[in-house]
Amino acid sequence: MCGRYSIILEEESLTRAFHAQLSQDIPPHYNAAPGQSLPVITNEKTSQVQLFRWGFIPQWAKEENVGYKMINARLDGIEEKTSFKKAFQSQHCLVLANSFFEWKQSSSGKNGKTPYLIKPKDQSLFAMAGIWNRWTNYTTGEEISSFAIITTEANELMGSIHERMPVILSSEQAAGWINSSLSIDKQKALLTQYDSEQMEAYEVTREVNKAYNDYPQLLEPLGDSIRIQTGSVS
DNA sequence: CCAGACGTTGTT
DNA sequence: GTCTGG
């Protein structure tokens, strides 16, 4: 799954990869967590980065905390899910990221879980496929826009760490995902499993476990950690 | 019909 | 165990 990631937005790479603008200052997130306002690009406004809350709040929700249970949406079966159906048809977004974290359960059961950082080898900024929703709290009138990250089966590289991973899009796939003039069938075909050969992963400090820790050192390889790439360990 | 769920991951 | 909050 994907329950934590990093995003430090730079205007230049944003423009180059996604042809979108920043309309406000967006603080760096070295340790983005569910419940926070994070940068996305939606199909409704493809030229602007907006801040949406991570944790999809469905139409039927009576209160916003429902969103904490819906930080991810499984691609498999998503069209049959009451909560996600409508958004999967017409409310797509790109969740901007530089890397994401996954925790590997130690085989012995001892030492608990070890956090890893995973990212594409080549591009520093990438998009994860997301769905969004706009929800109104009828008690307070407050309107909240929220999103979930679509997940799929782990590829070879990810498999050694965790069973699931986010759907990662190339910039061409990303453009199609938020292009509402494409048919849903064509858009669905864009949601492919990212190539294992193009990714790398390494162990990071357990300081990342605490969501209130948010600084650049969280992204550094742990001193004696191994770097994982498909077919080789270096 | 009404009532109750509506989600994911991992662990047991 | 289960829920909330970051």
Add this chain to the structure above:
DNA sequence: CCAGACGTTGTT
């Protein structure tokens, strides 16, 4: 995702 709380009343 992980961490941390999980409760009430009354008094300061």
Add this chain to the structure above:
DNA sequence: GTCTGG
């Protein structure tokens, strides 16, 4: 709101 289950 909408679907599933009784």
